[in-house]
Amino acid sequence: VEPLQQFINREQARFLAEVSEWLRIPSISSLPDHREDVARSAQFLAQHLETLGADKVEIWPTPGHPAVFATWKHAPGKPTVLVYGHHDVQPVDPLAQWTSPPFEATLRDGRLYARGSVDDKGQLFMHVKAIEALIHCLGRLPINVSMIVEGEEESGSENLMGLFHEHARELQADVVCVSDTDMFQPGLPSICIGMRGLAYFEIKVQTASGDLHSGTFGGAVPNATIVLSRILASLHDAQGRVSMDGFYDDVRPASAQERAEIRKLPFDSKVFREQSGAFVELGEAGFTTLERLWLRPSCDINGLSGGFQGAGAKTVIPNVASAKVSFRLVANQSPQRVEQLFRDHVARACPAGVQAEIMAFHSALPYHAPTQQPVFELARTALARAFGRPAVYVGEGGSIPFVREIGDATGKPCLLLGFGLPDGNSHAPNEWISIENFAKGIESLAYLYQDMGRIEVARS
Ligand code: BES
Numbered sequence: 001v002e003p004l005q006q007f008i009n010r011e012q013a014r015f016l017a018e019v020s021e022w023l024r025i026p027s028i029s030s031l032p033d034h035r036e037d038v039a040r041s042a043q044f045l046a047q048h049l050e051t052l053g054a055d056k057v058e059i060w061p062t063p064g065h066p067a068v069f070a071t072w073k074h075a076p077g078k079p080t081v082l083v084y085g086h087h088d089v090q091p092v093d094p095l096a097q098w099t100s101p102p103f104e105a106t107l108r109d110g111r112l113y114a115r116g117s118v119d120d121k122g123q124l125f126m127h128v129k130a131i132e133a134l135i136h137c138l139g140r141l142p143i144n145v146s147m148i149v150e151g152e153e154e155s156g157s158e159n160l161m162g163l164f165h166e167h168a169r170e171l172q173a174d175v176v177c178v179s180d181t182d183m184f185q186p187g188l189p190s191i192c193i194g195m196r197g198l199a200y201f202e203i204k205v206q207t208a209s210g211d212l213h214s215g216t217f218g219g220a221v222p223n224a225t226i227v228l229s230r231i232l233a234s235l236h237d238a239q240g241r242v243s244m245d246g247f248y249d250d251v252r253p254a255s256a257q258e259r260a261e262i263r264k265l266p267f268d269s270k271v272f273r274e275q276s277g278a279f280v281e282l283g284e285a286g287f288t289t290l291e292r293l294w295l296r297p298s299c300d301i302n303g304l305s306g307g308f309q310g311a312g313a314k315t316v317i318p319n320v321a322s323a324k325v326s327f328r329l330v331a332n333q334s335p336q337r338v339e340q341l342f343r344d345h346v347a348r349a350c351p352a353g354v355q356a357e358i359m360a361f362h363s364a365l366p367y368h369a370p371t372q373q374p375v376f377e378l379a380r381t382a383l384a385r386a387f388g389r390p391a392v393y394v395g396e397g398g399s400i401p402f403v404r405e406i407g408d409a410t411g412k413p414c415l416l417l418g419f420g421l422p423d424g425n426s427h428a429p430n431e432w433i434s435i436e437n438f439a440k441g442i443e444s445l446a447y448l449y450q451d452m453g454r455i456e457v458a459r460s
């Protein structure tokens with residue numbers, strides 16, 4: 001057996017114990033009550049990195065939550081990898097649906113259950129342990145590593161660009177590596193080569209100064225929940241297309257080759273329904289499920305409120321109603337343009353005299369990987385060696401704002417090497433990471449960094 005593999009397998013229980021301690025900290029970035037916890041999470045990571053021979057470990061404060069930055073730069077003439085991850089997590093509700101408490105990491109059936117186990121503390125920790133394994137087995141790191149771990153990814157990475165500009169020099173690298181995505185299926189190592197972007201809004205409709213009796217006024221005044229329902233219903237047509245004027249103007253049509261590549265993947269409708277728990281597959285006419293997820297934009301209503309919510313009946317005409325509406329975007333759509341289209345659409349769909357207010361949340365641009373760059377071959381080799389199976393290229397319907405931003409800012413390729421699984425429950429109750437993927441992921445990253453160490457770069 002490889003010394004690296006041997007070390008990683010031997011130390012597995014300790015690695016899991018260490019990450020479990022980090023997972024105890026409820027670093028929920030979107031909830032103000034957890035501000036201190038996000039700060040503690042950053043400190044925990046920073047302290048851990050101190051013990052691993054980093055030459056620099058810093059906590060970078062922001063107007064929101066802090067990021068952790070660390071470097072190991074002991075390999076002159078060798079490439080520099082910038083590792084990105086996030087130490088913040090999603091809220092845990094509905095709490096009652098968790099089998100074990102979200103912040104008490106629990107081993108069950110070959111899985112480690114906890115909020116953040118796969119998204120993203122567990123996956124970031126795999127890089128940390130790959131670094132440790134290389135230092136242990138080779139006596140030194142064969143490449144230079146910079147690591148940035150932000151605390152605001154789950155709430156939109158609002159301050160990350162600010163950190164980029166402030167620390168542009170320190171963030172220079174030859175390649176960026178991120179583990180915050182999924183493998184296509186168990187045992188099948190996957191490199192994500194495309195992510196969708198995001199444009200997210202809240203819409204509030206107001207029709208009167210207060211609620212009204214539906215007998216006294218029904219039929220003679222507008223009802224906010226009806227107005228909002230009509231606006232929302234007008235966002236899609238019967239073919240499952242987004243029926244906002246101009247929405248598809250910037251969508252780059254999928255090439256025959258892209259579609260052929262996707263058709264080669266072992267997609268199984270039954271497995272998809274099991275993993276998602278959805279009763280049926282449904283989406284834009286003329287496209288397969290994977291095409292809908294990876295190559296086509298989408299629009300969802302993420303939340304809806306208005307009117308009487310209590311038990312029983314109340315004859316009332318609600319005067320306000322609101323909804324959270326988001327769009328997943330593909331190349332070459334932009335969140336700014338989609339915002340304008342959404343505003344125009346709502347303005348047209350809203351009856352005269354009714355107030356509709358739109359507020360924009362965070363957004364992200366879509367990303368496409370430059371797969372012609374040689375690091376992609378290196379990554380395939382490393383993954384194949386650890387998993388004993390050739391790696392596949394996959395897409396991802398979700399978003400990581402950082403990936404496109406750093407790509408644009410540095411011009412360097414970003415390797416998305418994810419070790420989650422599609423039914424890993426990220427953002428949901430009972431989030432988990434596979435113990436096997438945890439070990440093989442560490443191994444893959446160690447091999448990748450070792451192989452990168454054979455490359456000479458022309459910089460000091
Ligand atoms: N780890 C996810 C990205 C992801 C989503 C990977 C789905 C694999 C499958 C990331 O933490 C995330 O949830 N991103 C947000 C971004 C948003 C808050 C800007 C998303 O996609 O909703």
Ligand code: ZN
Pocket residue numbers: 086119120153180
């Ligand atoms: Zn994530």
